[in-house]
Amino acid sequence: MEVYNFSAGPAMLPKEVMNQAKEHFTDFAGTGCGLVELSHRGPEFSKVLDEAQTDLRELMEISDDYAICFIQGGASMQFAMIPMNLMLPDGFAEYADTGTWSAKAMKEAELFGDVRTIASSKDSNYDKIPVIRHWSPDDKASYLHITTNNTIAGTQYHAFPTSKAPLIADMSSDIMSRKINVDDFAMIYAGAQKNLAPSGMALVIIRKNLAERAPKNLPTMLKYSTYIEKDSMFNTPPTFTIYVFGLVLKWLKRMGGLAEMEEINDAKSEALYELIDTSDFYRSPVFPESRSKMNVVFRLPSEELEAKFVADAKKKGLSGLKGHRSVGGIRASIYNAMPLRGVETLVDFMNDFARENG
Amino acid sequence: MEVYNFSAGPAMLPKEVMNQAKEHFTDFAGTGCGLVELSHRGPEFSKVLDEAQTDLRELMEISDDYAICFIQGGASMQFAMIPMNLMLPDGFAEYADTGTWSAKAMKEAELFGDVRTIASSKDSNYDKIPVIRHWSPDDKASYLHITTNNTIAGTQYHAFPTSKAPLIADMSSDIMSRKINVDDFAMIYAGAQKNLAPSGMALVIIRKNLAERAPKNLPTMLKYSTYIEKDSMFNTPPTFTIYVFGLVLKWLKRMGGLAEMEEINDAKSEALYELIDTSDFYRSPVFPESRSKMNVVFRLPSEELEAKFVADAKKKGLSGLKGHRSVGGIRASIYNAMPLRGVETLVDFMNDFARENG
Numbered sequence: 001m002e003v004y005n006f007s008a009g010p011a012m013l014p015k016e017v018m019n020q021a022k023e024h025f026t027d028f029a030g031t032g033c034g035l036v037e038l039s040h041r042g043p044e045f046s047k048v049l050d051e052a053q054t055d056l057r058e059l060m061e062i063s064d065d066y067a068i069c070f071i072q073g074g075a076s077m078q079f080a081m082i083p084m085n086l087m088l089p090d091g092f093a094e095y096a097d098t099g100t101w102s103a104k105a106m107k108e109a110e111l112f113g114d115v116r117t118i119a120s121s122k123d124s125n126y127d128k129i130p131v132i133r134h135w136s137p138d139d140k141a142s143y144l145h146i147t148t149n150n151t152i153a154g155t156q157y158h159a160f161p162t163s164k165a166p167l168i169a170d171m172s173s174d175i176m177s178r179k180i181n182v183d184d185f186a187m188i189y190a191g192a193q194k195n196l197a198p199s200g201m202a203l204v205i206i207r208k209n210l211a212e213r214a215p216k217n218l219p220t221m222l223k224y225s226t227y228i229e230k231d232s233m234f235n236t237p238p239t240f241t242i243y244v245f246g247l248v249l250k251w252l253k254r255m256g257g258l259a260e261m262e263e264i265n266d267a268k269s270e271a272l273y274e275l276i277d278t279s280d281f282y283r284s285p286v287f288p289e290s291r292s293k294m295n296v297v298f299r300l301p302s303e304e305l306e307a308k309f310v311a312d313a314k315k316k317g318l319s320g321l322k323g324h325r326s327v328g329g330i331r332a333s334i335y336n337a338m339p340l341r342g343v344e345t346l347v348d349f350m351n352d353f354a355r356e357n358g
Numbered sequence: 359m360e361v362y363n364f365s366a367g368p369a370m371l372p373k374e375v376m377n378q379a380k381e382h383f384t385d386f387a388g389t390g391c392g393l394v395e396l397s398h399r400g401p402e403f404s405k406v407l408d409e410a411q412t413d414l415r416e417l418m419e420i421s422d423d424y425a426i427c428f429i430q431g432g433a434s435m436q437f438a439m440i441p442m443n444l445m446l447p448d449g450f451a452e453y454a455d456t457g458t459w460s461a462k463a464m465k466e467a468e469l470f471g472d473v474r475t476i477a478s479s480k481d482s483n484y485d486k487i488p489v490i491r492h493w494s495p496d497d498k499a500s501y502l503h504i505t506t507n508n509t510i511a512g513t514q515y516h517a518f519p520t521s522k523a524p525l526i527a528d529m530s531s532d533i534m535s536r537k538i539n540v541d542d543f544a545m546i547y548a549g550a551q552k553n554l555a556p557s558g559m560a561l562v563i564i565r566k567n568l569a570e571r572a573p574k575n576l577p578t579m580l581k582y583s584t585y586i587e588k589d590s591m592f593n594t595p596p597t598f599t600i601y602v603f604g605l606v607l608k609w610l611k612r613m614g615g616l617a618e619m620e621e622i623n624d625a626k627s628e629a630l631y632e633l634i635d636t637s638d639f640y641r642s643p644v645f646p647e648s649r650s651k652m653n654v655v656f657r658l659p660s661e662e663l664e665a666k667f668v669a670d671a672k673k674k675g676l677s678g679l680k681g682h683r684s685v686g687g688i689r690a691s692i693y694n695a696m697p698l699r700g701v702e703t704l705v706d707f708m709n710d711f712a713r714e715n716g
Contacts (some may be wrong), residue, residue, distance in 0.1 A: 003390030032361030090605030200596030
């Protein structure tokens with residue numbers, strides 16, 4: 001039975017990538033050793049690191065004004081590193097509160113300066129992205145922080161705010177799922193385990209001159225400048241995660257790049273939302289204009305039916321569909337690696353389930 | 359040709375472990391998904407995490423007074439987290455300076471308090487562990503920090519200091535290579551990529567009540583209490599690294615545990631040191647009482663011969679023998695995963711090389 005894994009993260013990786021990583025696991029590049037066993041300073045890993053950076057620059061059209069850093073600790077460590085490095089002395093930062101992860105980022109920033117909520121959908125259970133034209137960004141903010149996709153609530157920005165302050169985006173759950181203009185952001189970061197690679201690092205794309213703002217007395221491992229100056233090799237990086245990330249990038253190139261990926265992702269999410277919107281059985285708790293193309297959340301008529309849905313789906317090879325424990329319901333995470341075929345299989349199952357249980 | 363990889367880290371892993379990880383890479387525990395693709399909150403990874411902790415407690419005889427934490431960032435992140443969490447207000451800490459890694463740890467600690475050098479071998483190029491009976495630990499120190507094995511200099515503690523202050527040991531390069539008494543330490547930590555697993559995390563074994571000392575205003579991801587209270591699952595941990603670590607622990611149990619491992623490691627290092635000490639061609643720069651059983655460093659009559667040695671060895675399947683770029687010479691890293699057979703092959707090669715080039 002073909003298994004389609006709709007887990008929100010760690011999430012499925014492209015089948016080709018998984019097979020490549022397996023094939024070379026114990027003998028990388030003819031060394032007789034696995035990549036995980038090789039020195040990070042040797043020629044084999046140096047090539048892996050270089051190619052990952054080159055391929056990422058090409059796919060996302062990243063200019064030399066930006067550095068690409070691989071930093072351990074996931075997005076959660078970035079929640080702290082951002083204010084540590086980028087909050088101006090006696091400064092304040094603006095955060096849009098669009099979900100659990102935004103709120104966690106704000107909590108860490110409060111340790112380092114004044115945190116101002118520029119917009120929030122908290123009072124309506126994060127069911128939308130607050131309408132951006134109503135925001136009033138303050139030019140004097142140290143930075144403006146947004147979370148472009150909210151895995152738990154199932155919302156996503158389909159346009160971005162502009163501010164004279166540096167715009168910082170947590171793209172953990174939608175990075176490389178669509179074309180964006182990197183120059184619109186001062187910093188983009190993403191935990192790896194959704195759209196990029198196994199867990200264990202964050203990808204950080206940061207405008208080099210922004211990193212110069214950091215106080216001088218930060219610990220070495222918590223300064224962006226360390227990663228920029230040492231090319232993410234001040235200490236031993238997570239070599240296997242970077243290697244698999246590199247394989248994912250080459251897969252994205254073979255797939256045609258981000259514009260092609262975006263079309264596939266549009267088709268996948270449209271198939272699910274169309275079913276939900278034309279159904280009396282399924283319902284979306286999210287405002288249509290704010291719906292996520294990565295995490296499609298929906299409800300059934302009862303929690304009992306939702307539990308049966310998850311259990312029956314699993315028997316058909318459709319796993320990881322249970323909504324986040326904080327909100328319940330169903331969540332289908334359909335990142336880049338989820339093929340259209342997987343979504344079609346889910347749609348068929350949903351139609352059958354509604355007919356049999358409606 | 360059988361390849362023996364003497365790299366200092368990331369280093370070779372047991373062949374059985376590599377084969378197991380490969381076999382299950384795309385289908386873990388019958389899920390049809392790889393472990394790297396599964397949610398860290400699911401039953402499969404929960405079992406992996408639980409078993410790793412249980413097996414580690416058994417192998418190292420760790421009491422419930424201690425927590426076991428998996429923290430991203432390697433030992434280098436610990437260099438900062440230790441003083442951030444454990445330096446008392448207006449306090450000082452004592453560090454023994456026995457090599458490059460001790461010095462790096464001291465540099466980070468200086469950001470958070472007064473750093474006092476309790477002992478140092480820096481003036482003699484770190485060729486020994488300073489004689490411990492000459493140390494005078496200060497009971498009022500926030501803690502006393504040592505580096506039990508020094509990969510670059512090739513030295514190792516064969517006894518440990520005692521102090522009323524908490525003893526903290528960086529065991530990155532000799533953890534689980536021998537029996538130690540965990541109760542002699544307040545905290546033990548180790549980057550994973552030498553004796554434990556692929557790169558991407560540090561193992562931290564910390565007395566629970568020590569962690570309570572931390573200031574309240576630390577970022578969540580930089581507090582030991584977060585990892586203790588959330589069982590290293592506040593955010594997504596490096597699941598693959600922890601999984602391979604678990605396989606290594608089960609391999610250690612099959613090998614007979616740490617006492618048996620210590621005997622094998624003694625035999626391996628003795629074979630090399632005996633050859634070096636009876637040879638007119640090879641010479642050890644390290645005081646005999648301080649020699650490392652993990653990283654055997656030695657010199658040849660000239661740098662030209664050293665370069666030839668490394669190149670010729672590589673042709674015979676003996677890789678990673680070049681000394682650290684900061685000191686030159688030859689370094690054979692013979693962690694747990696290096697079988698006795700690998701060392702015997704190296705000894706044979708060294709005898710041949712000396713005869714042909716001496």
